[in-house]
Structures are given as structure tokens and as C-alpha cells.
Amino acid sequence: MSSFLNCRSGFKLRSMERNRYQALITHMVMVFAVLCMALLNSPTVMAQSSKVLILGDSLSAEYGLPRGTGWVKLLEDRLKKDHSSWQVVNASISGETTAGGQTRLPLLLKTHQPKVVVIELGANDALRGLQLPATEQNLRKMIQASKQSGAKVLLLGMRIPPNYGQDYTNKFFAIYGKLASAEQVELLPFFLDRVASRMDLFQADRIHPNVMAQSIMLENVWPKLEPLLKP
Numbered sequence: 001m002s003s004f005l006n007c008r009s010g011f012k013l014r015s016m017e018r019n020r021y022q023a024l025i026t027h028m029v030m031v032f033a034v035l036c037m038a039l040l041n042s043p044t045v046m047a048q049s050s051k052v053l054i055l056g057d058s059l060s061a062e063y064g065l066p067r068g069t070g071w072v073k074l075l076e077d078r079l080k081k082d083h084s085s086w087q088v089v090n091a092s093i094s095g096e097t098t099a100g101g102q103t104r105l106p107l108l109l110k111t112h113q114p115k116v117v118v119i120e121l122g123a124n125d126a127l128r129g130l131q132l133p134a135t136e137q138n139l140r141k142m143i144q145a146s147k148q149s150g151a152k153v154l155l156l157g158m159r160i161p162p163n164y165g166q167d168y169t170n171k172f173f174a175i176y177g178k179l180a181s182a183e184q185v186e187l188l189p190f191f192l193d194r195v196a197s198r199m200d201l202f203q204a205d206r207i208h209p210n211v212m213a214q215s216i217m218l219e220n221v222w223p224k225l226e227p228l229l230k231p
Contacts, residue, residue, distance in 0.1 A: 050085050051112050052229070053151070055101050055142070056092035056120030059191065059217075063094045064203045065210070071217040075225075078218070086229055089114065097124045098138035105142050109149045116228045117146040118221070120156040120191060126172045127160065136175045143183045152228045153185040156221065159196065188224045191217065 054060050054072050062070035076088040089112050091104065101121045109117075119142055125135040139155070146153045157176035162169055180187035192209065194216050195201050201213035209217065 051087045051089050051114040052116045052118065052225075053108060053112055053114035054088065054090045054092055054118045054120065055105060055108065056090075056118070056156075057096040057124055058092075058094035058208060059123070060090065060092035060120050061094045061096075064205070064208050065214070069211050069214060071214040071221065074214055074218045075221070078222075084229070092120070095124060096121060097128070097130070098122055098135050098142070099125075102138040102141050102145075105145055109145065109151070113149070114146075114151050116154065116225070117142075117151045118154045118156065118225065119143065119146075120158075122172070122175070123158045123160065126158070126164065126168075129164070129168075132168070132171055132175065135172070136179065139175065139179055140183065143179060143185055147183070147185070153183070154221075154224055154228060155180050155185055155187050156191040157187060157189045158191055186224050186228060188221060191220060193220050195220075 052075075056072075058064075060070065060072050062068075062073070072088060072090045072092070079086050079088065089108075091108050093100070098121045101119070108114075119139065121142075122135055122139060125138075143153050143155065155176055157173065159173050160169055164172075176187060177189065179185075190196075195209055195213045198213075199206065201209055201216070203210050
């Protein structure tokens with residue numbers, strides 16, 4: 001009888017230990033699940049989907065400038081200083097045209113999934129005397145593709161020197177306002193405002209802005225870009 005009671009008592013103890021072990025495992029699983037949810041909702045992880053894509057030409061690609069001194073890098077530095085979760089992806093290429101940008105954009109949108117797209121293209125089209133309807137159509141396709149991906153769009157307008165002819169010059173500049181209005185996107189009318197009229201802000205080629213001009217270019221962009229970065 002004593003052996004039976006001892007056996008029964010041992011069985012109860014083993015059963016209690018098993019229950020405590022199962023309870024401990026359940027608790028650990030719940031804690032792990034809570035930690036995973038907290039990590040997924042942390043600013044660090046959320047920042048991976050909060051990207052600004054800059055699609056531009058030499059004006060945004062630091063042409064002729066020391067690395068890290070262009071307006072896009074200054075934008076990145078400002079966001080970091082403000083402890084912002086936004087990341088900047090600079091997909092600008094010197095010499096880029098609207099046709100090149102339109103070709104590259106779909107993959108960039110798929111790869112980076114930006115929340116905001118800044119389009120700074122068109123100047124090289126005009127400097128090469130390309131047909132304005134093609135430039136307009138390429139810009140429109142980029143705007144529409146960006147919007148369809150769920151991104152907000154900021155279009156940076158440009159002007160070209162009057163030696164290309166007043167009619168061509170005016171029609172080129174008008175493209176940006178026309179598209180911004182039709183597609184209902186944000187517009188900076190002239191990217192090089194307060195820079196274009198000062199030759200001391202240009203490199204020796206008198207085409208590309210120098211280091212001193214970059215902060216002014218950022219200040220031109222910022223008032224239009226900042227509202228797009230808000231939820």
C-alpha cells in the first residue's frame with residue numbers, strides 16, 4: 001500500500017512539473033510574440049519603408065563637387081539631425097534625360113518603395129534641343145508611375161538660357177506648371193531660384209552650381225518637400 005501511495009504521489013509530482021513546464025513554454029512564446037510586434041513597429045524598422053527617392057541629373061548627382069557636399073546629402077544630414085525616420089535614396093545620374101529617368105523609374109519604385117519621389121529632370125532634354133512633347137510625356141509617365149505606386153510627388157521645375165529661343169524657352173518652362181496642375185502634384189517652379197542669377201555660385205563651366213550654391217538649392221526644395229514628409 002505504501003508503495004502504491006508513493007507511486008501515486010510521484011505521478012502527481014511529475015504531472016505538476018509537466019504543467020509548470022508547459023505554462024513556462026506558453027509564457028515564453030507570448031513574450032517572444034510581444035517582442036516581435038514591438039520590433040516591427042519600432043521607428044528603426046518602420047524607417048525602411050519611409051524613403052525619399054531623388055530622381056535627377058547632374059544637379060542632384062554632385063557633378064564636379066566633393067563627395068558629400070551636394071544638396072541631396074545636405075537634405076539627408078538635415079533629416080538625421082532632426083532625428084527623422086526618413087531615408088534618402090539618390091538615384092540621380094549626371095547627363096540623365098527624362099527618357100532615361102522614365103526607363104529606370106519602375107525598377108527604382110519596386111526596389112525602394114519610396115513614400116515620396118522628387119523628380120529633377122528635363123534640363124538635359126532642353127540643352128540637347130529635344131522635342132518638348134516627348135519631354136512632357138516622359139515626365140507625365142514618371143509622375144503617374146510614382147503616384148500609382150502610392151508615393152507623393154514633388155516636381156522640380158527648370159529654366160534654360162534664352163539663347164535657345166524665347167518660344168522654346170517659355171514652352172519648356174511651362175511644361176512643369178502644366179503637369180503639376182494636371183496631375184495634382186507639388187511643384188517647385190524653379191529649382192535654381194536665387195542661384196541662376198549669380199555667377200559666383202557656379203563652377204568654371206558656368207552650368208553646374210558650386211558647393212556654395214548647394215545650401216540655397218536645399219532651401220528652395222525644403223518648403224515644398226517638408227509637408228510631403230508628414231503623415
